[in-house]
Amino acid sequence: MFSRKVTDSIIEKLIFASGIAAILLVSLIFFFLLREGLGFFSEYSIKDFITGHFWYPTSKPAAFGILSLIMGSLFVTLGAAVIAVPVGVMAAFYISEVAPVSVRDVLKSGIELLAAIPSVVIGFIGMVTLVPLVRVMFDIPTGLSAFSGSLMLAFMAMPTIVSISEDAIRSVPWTYKEAALSLGATKWQTMYRIVLPAAAPGILAAVMLGIGRVIGETMAVMMITGNAAAIPESIFDPVRTMTATIAAEMGETVKGSMHYKGLFAIGLVLFVITFIINFIADTFLNRVKK
Amino acid sequence: MAIVEIKNMDLFYGAFQAIKKVNMSIEANRITSMIGPSGCGKSTLLRCLNRMNDNIEGIKITGKIDIDGIDILRSDEEFDVDALRRKVGMVFQRPNPFPLTVFENVAFGLRIHKLAKSSELSGLVEESLKAVMLWEDLKDRLGNNALNLSLEQRQRLCVARLIAVKPDIILLDEPCSALDPIATAKIEELMLELKKKYTIVIVTHNMQQAARVSDDTGFMLLGELVEFGKTSQIFTAPKEKKTEDYVTGRFG
Numbered sequence: 001m002f003s004r005k006v007t008d009s010i011i012e013k014l015i016f017a018s019g020i021a022a023i024l025l026v027s028l029i030f031f032f033l034l035r036e037g038l039g040f041f042s043e044y045s046i047k048d049f050i051t052g053h054f055w056y057p058t059s060k061p062a063a064f065g066i067l068s069l070i071m072g073s074l075f076v077t078l079g080a081a082v083i084a085v086p087v088g089v090m091a092a093f094y095i096s097e098v099a100p101v102s103v104r105d106v107l108k109s110g111i112e113l114l115a116a117i118p119s120v121v122i123g124f125i126g127m128v129t130l131v132p133l134v135r136v137m138f139d140i141p142t143g144l145s146a147f148s149g150s151l152m153l154a155f156m157a158m159p160t161i162v163s164i165s166e167d168a169i170r171s172v173p174w175t176y177k178e179a180a181l182s183l184g185a186t187k188w189q190t191m192y193r194i195v196l197p198a199a200a201p202g203i204l205a206a207v208m209l210g211i212g213r214v215i216g217e218t219m220a221v222m223m224i225t226g227n228a229a230a231i232p233e234s235i236f237d238p239v240r241t242m243t244a245t246i247a248a249e250m251g252e253t254v255k256g257s258m259h260y261k262g263l264f265a266i267g268l269v270l271f272v273i274t275f276i277i278n279f280i281a282d283t284f285l286n287r288v289k290k
Numbered sequence: 291m292a293i294v295e296i297k298n299m300d301l302f303y304g305a306f307q308a309i310k311k312v313n314m315s316i317e318a319n320r321i322t323s324m325i326g327p328s329g330c331g332k333s334t335l336l337r338c339l340n341r342m343n344d345n346i347e348g349i350k351i352t353g354k355i356d357i358d359g360i361d362i363l364r365s366d367e368e369f370d371v372d373a374l375r376r377k378v379g380m381v382f383q384r385p386n387p388f389p390l391t392v393f394e395n396v397a398f399g400l401r402i403h404k405l406a407k408s409s410e411l412s413g414l415v416e417e418s419l420k421a422v423m424l425w426e427d428l429k430d431r432l433g434n435n436a437l438n439l440s441l442e443q444r445q446r447l448c449v450a451r452l453i454a455v456k457p458d459i460i461l462l463d464e465p466c467s468a469l470d471p472i473a474t475a476k477i478e479e480l481m482l483e484l485k486k487k488y489t490i491v492i493v494t495h496n497m498q499q500a501a502r503v504s505d506d507t508g509f510m511l512l513g514e515l516v517e518f519g520k521t522s523q524i525f526t527a528p529k530e531k532k533t534e535d536y537v538t539g540r541f542g
């Protein structure tokens with residue numbers, strides 16, 4: 001039998017060690033990303049990399065322009081935001097302000113369940129149901145398009161947007177609503193003119209986190225966006241995203257080659273973008289807490 | 291003529307009866323104060339007058355409240371509660387301006403009731419702020435967030451926000467309890483000024499305040515309206531023993 005003191009100190013050390021391990025792992029990931037990615041830029045100009053139209057990593061001479069991939073990610077993500085933000089925010093309002101208590105509880109657990117579906121599953125369902133539907137509905141040669149990707153990603157961003165917005169809306173003090181109602185405002189006017197602005201920072205943070213989630217999404221978009229590395233002209237064109245490129249090509253590259261390093265460089269760009277988005281979201285969330 | 295007529299009103303929170311057979315009439319352009327120990331039902335009664343109790347679960351009200359001869363308690367679909375609240379406004383215990391600018395706070399009611407064209411808006415906002423004597427202090431800070439004002443200024447702003455929609459009746463639920471004595475004196479001054487145009491009902495814990503500002507006073511105890519009459523009479527020659535005990539501080 002250990003004394004309680006000894007048990008305590010062992011547990012304490014274990015927790016400390018796992019904390020350190022987590023930090024160490026993240027730093028290592030970051031270190032490798034930087035080393036391989038930055039190594040790429042000593043041989044290939046950043047400008048050509050970001051603004052180049054052609055991604056031909058295996059031809060001779062090779063071209064490493066990721067503009068079409070950036071555009072692909074942008075199209076799919078923006079499309080997802082355009083769909084997910086209004087629907088998600090309205091759903092959040094419905095859940096926190098309109099729905100009766102029993103409905104609210106069911107919806108909230110339903111949304112948490114949605115968040116738990118693995119993205120491969122969502123991608124697969126999208127591939128067999130959504131893609132043919134989009135092809136027939138819009139009469140396009142293939143349903144594998146930015147639009148299908150956006151729909152799918154909107155679906156994946158929705159749980160984050162709904163649940164965090166709902167928290168923000170629910171934490172608007174009752175006294176504000178009471179004041180609005182006592183002035184003869186209808187329920188709708190109260191929501192639109194008082195609750196929405198008061199919850200706006202939290203809602204913005206929710207949107208940013210939702211988008212941050214989908215911009216890094218890989219499996220689902222790889223399965224349904226068509227994977228064509230060309231600059232899209234409309235949302236119904238097939239596109240290829242940065243994440244899909246890394247996932248699809250990493251297995252075939254020679255370690256240490258330009259292609260290999262180029263994929264790390266894409267990762268670096270992605271990292272910077274998500275970092276900025278999360279940073280903005282954090283700023284808004286902190287403002288809410290104050 | 292009585293603007294508010296309460297007849298035989300009972301109110302239940304579930305099984306608990308918070309208001310018992312209250313009869314009372316409130317005259318226009320006077321200040322009526324409601325006094326009584328904590329929990330006797332003052333706020334509950336006040337909030338009935340603009341139906342702010344509507345959202346509470348398990349509440350049941352019987353009897354009648356007529357305002358301008360119209361029964362406001364009827365629950366039929368065509369009765370417009372929002373219109374009632376425009377006519378009978380309320381100022382709360384804790385100053386609760388919206389987290390918007392000073393200007394938008396006052397403009398809120400004008401906007402939602404479409405009482406002003408956008409060209410008239412700033413004139414009406416100015417008028418309301420002048421009526422609560424905030425204009426001189428705030429005219430250069432209309433774009434500031436209202437939450438940055440002092441407590442007294444916030445409470446005045448809440449009054450300004452209310453009178454912008456030109457109500458007939460103003461309900462005040464302990465409007466000074468968060469304020470210091472100097473700010474309280476100023477708000478009392480404001481009430482006397484507003485009395486010329488509005489009918490005011492104030493709930494207060496402060497008996498001196500009731501004696502200073504009100505024309506009529508009602509004393510409540512355990513949900514009953516024990517006595518209602520001219521303020522001078524209630525404080526100097528109460529008819530009921532319980533009222534006398536309370537106003538002379540011998541209560542409880």
Ligand SMILES: Nc1ncnc2c1ncn2[C@@H]1O[C@H](COP(=O)(O)OP(=O)(O)OP(=O)(O)O)[C@@H](O)[C@H]1O
Binds near residue numbers: 303308334346
């Ligand atoms: N929502 C509610 N549900 C159940 N009981 C309530 C509710 N609101 C108030 N009560 C009860 O009704 C009684 C009257 O409350 P009310 O707030 O009207 O008293 P009050 O005279 O305003 O008191 P105070 O001076 O403390 O503000 C109290 O016993 C209170 O506990």
Ligand SMILES: [Mg+2]
Binds near residue numbers: 332333334463493
């Ligand atoms: Mg009260």
